[in-house]
Amino acid sequence: MFPTLKKPDLVRQQAIIGGAWLDADSGATADVTDPATGAVLGTIPAMGAAETERAIEAAAAAFPAWAAKSAKERAALLRRWNDLMLAHADDLAAIMTAEQGKPLTEARGEIVYGASFIEWFADEARRVYGETIPSPWADKRLVVIKQPIGVCAAITPWNFPNAMLARKVGPALAAGCTMVVKPAAQTPYSALAMAVLAEEAGIPAGVINIVTGTDAAAIGGVMTASPVVKKLTFTGSTQVGRLLMRQSADTIKKLSLELGGNAPFIVFDDADLDAAVEGAMIAKFRNNGQTCVCANRIYVQQPVYDAFAEKLTAKVKALKMGNGFEAGVTVGPLIDEKAVAKVKEHLADAVAKGGTIVTGGEHTGGNFITPAVVTGVSPAMKISTEETFGPLAPLIPFETEAEAIRLANATEFGLASYFYSRDIGRVWRVAEALEAGMVGINTGLVSTAEAPFGGVKQSGLGREGSRHGIEDYLEMKYLCMGI
Ligand SMILES: NC(=O)c1ccc[n+]([C@@H]2O[C@H](COP(=O)([O-])OP(=O)(O)OC[C@H]3O[C@@H](n4cnc5c(N)ncnc54)[C@H](O)[C@@H]3O)[C@@H](O)[C@H]2O)c1
Numbered sequence: 224m225f226p227t228l229k230k231p232d233l234v235r236q237q238a239i240i241g242g243a244w245l246d247a248d249s250g251a252t253a254d255v256t257d258p259a260t261g262a263v264l265g266t267i268p269a270m271g272a273a274e275t276e277r278a279i280e281a282a283a284a285a286f287p288a289w290a291a292k293s294a295k296e297r298a299a300l301l302r303r304w305n306d307l308m309l310a311h312a313d314d315l316a317a318i319m320t321a322e323q324g325k326p327l328t329e330a331r332g333e334i335v336y337g338a339s340f341i342e343w344f345a346d347e348a349r350r351v352y353g354e355t356i357p358s359p360w361a362d363k364r365l366v367v368i369k370q371p372i373g374v375c376a377a378i379t380p381w382n383f384p385n386a387m388l389a390r391k392v393g394p395a396l397a398a399g400c401t402m403v404v405k406p407a408a409q410t411p412y413s414a415l416a417m418a419v420l421a422e423e424a425g426i427p428a429g430v431i432n433i434v435t436g437t438d439a440a441a442i443g444g445v446m447t448a449s450p451v452v453k454k455l456t457f458t459g460s461t462q463v464g465r466l467l468m469r470q471s472a473d474t475i476k477k478l479s480l481e482l483g484g485n486a487p488f489i490v491f492d493d494a495d496l497d498a499a500v501e502g503a504m505i506a507k508f509r510n511n512g513q514t515c516v517c518a519n520r521i522y523v524q525q526p527v528y529d530a531f532a533e534k535l536t537a538k539v540k541a542l543k544m545g546n547g548f549e550a551g552v553t554v555g556p557l558i559d560e561k562a563v564a565k566v567k568e569h570l571a572d573a574v575a576k577g578g579t580i581v582t583g584g585e586h587t588g589g590n591f592i593t594p595a596v597v598t599g600v601s602p603a604m605k606i607s608t609e610e611t612f613g614p615l616a617p618l619i620p621f622e623t624e625a626e627a628i629r630l631a632n633a634t635e636f637g638l639a640s641y642f643y644s645r646d647i648g649r650v651w652r653v654a655e656a657l658e659a660g661m662v663g664i665n666t667g668l669v670s671t672a673e674a675p676f677g678g679v680k681q682s683g684l685g686r687e688g689s690r691h692g693i694e695d696y697l698e699m700k701y702l703c704m705g706i
């Protein structure tokens with residue numbers, strides 16, 4: 224079960240539709256387990272198509288009044304929600320560590336990060352500007368206004384169960400939209416706890432509706448087929464993103480897709496090696512390697528390869544793996560046995576093709592695999608082309624700048640990328656050449672509410688956060704006014 228919370232009613236084992244906390248129509252439930260221990264934490268309603276339809280109806284019913292509120296009124300409610308999330312950050316973090324496994328310090332960091340999107344878009348709500356256009360006609364005036372797109376659906380992943388939802392609900396509500404949300408079945412309690420605090424903040428019933436269950440295809444099928452849902456925002460794998468895009472075509476839904484990544488991390492021979500090691504540790508092992516912007520391939524220029532490998536290995540060996548509630552633990556469990564199997568598959572493939580495991584890679588039981596460094600990695604290995612999504616640092620040597628850029632760009636993905644260099648000419652050449660939506664230069668962490676988060680190629684469509692993030696929840700309307 225969950226650790227003792229200051230506010231126990233944050234844990235809800237029901238979904239919320241139209242302001243009512245509900246069980247599934249059938250009464251069916253699905254278990255939610257602690258990935259560190261395998262223990263059942265509780266259950267959630269196993270909902271499906273019928274409940275999703277009702278959630279869409281509730282969001283549609285709530286939309287006119289929510290959109291009619293002034294931007295200032297919506298901003299005030301979002302700010303109150305932000306304040307409540309921060310006031311209950313310890314409880315929200317404990318709920319997250321219990322269901323997702325990340326160390327408590329990382330979970331608390333995610334709560335602060337998630338709340339920052341609510342705070343950011345509380346401010347952005349009041350900066351949705353239109354425009355006037357110099358008219359070519361003496362008897363007409365041209366004006367552009369922006370209006371909320373309407374009912375939006377959101378489908379979110381398990382790896383950042385608070386922040387990925389906040390990054391969607393924040394701009395949607397700020398713009399005047401209402402939401403139907405399907406959180407990942409592995410981590411529903413974080414989303415439900417956010418809904419408890421949204422209620423307490425005074426956000427009206429039906430503005431945020433959360434449908435839970437393991438039948439993602441049924442819930443998502445209703446969301447994508449419904450003409451009432453004007454937009455779908457999805458964060459998850461590219462594979463599922465493609466499917467949802469296809470399913471949304473019949474209703475020409477506006478889409479925001481934050482999909483898979485396969486970030487290159489390049490260390491040039493002119494880099495500050497200690498800084499590069501610190502950056503690699505963050506970019507690779509944050510959330511136990513389970514982030515979409517994790518360094519999936521680490522390219523090191525030949526002259527500094529051995530020194531970098533030695534320094535990084537020492538840092539990896541110092542990581543403390545365990546239950547996220549234990550003090551000092553820096554890497555928790557993977558989310559489930561499927562994730563464990565993928566990491567083991569990538570390790571075995573790398574060794575079979577000539578790689579060397581320098582440290583880690585032991586499956587110690589359950590969902591725990593010790594953080595690993597593999598050297599002698601070649602582009603032919605799965606580790607070089609597939610998203611590992613686990614604590615596995617593959618080190619790939621390269622000779623020239625041009626080779627590094629070619630290798631870095633040789634995937635279908637283009638979300639994040641990173642490189643370390645102190646040569647200003649190289650910094651500009653490489654930053655402009657990398658095929659990615661985000662480039663970390665001499666840093667392993669780029670994510671913040673103030674900046675546009677998103678990818679190119681098959682890592683997605685659109686941007687979340689920044690002054691751009693709210694545009695995806697607005698429609699532009701041109702008024703041509705005869706006078
Ligand atoms: N770009 C980003 O911001 C970002 C952030 C987090 C995770 N991701 C990506 O997500 C993947 C890992 O997360 P995951 O395992 O939860 O991804 P996933 O695609 O398996 O699941 C994501 C969400 O989609 C739902 N889903 C799955 N199949 C569905 C279907 N047929 N119809 C409707 N919904 C469906 C899941 O229940 C979950 O809520 C990785 O590829 C990672 O890179 C990307």
Ligand SMILES: O=C[C@H](O)CS(=O)(=O)O
Pocket residue numbers: 382383386513514515516670
């Ligand atoms: O996993 C993807 C998230 O977007 C990670 S981040 O915390 O936003 O970098």
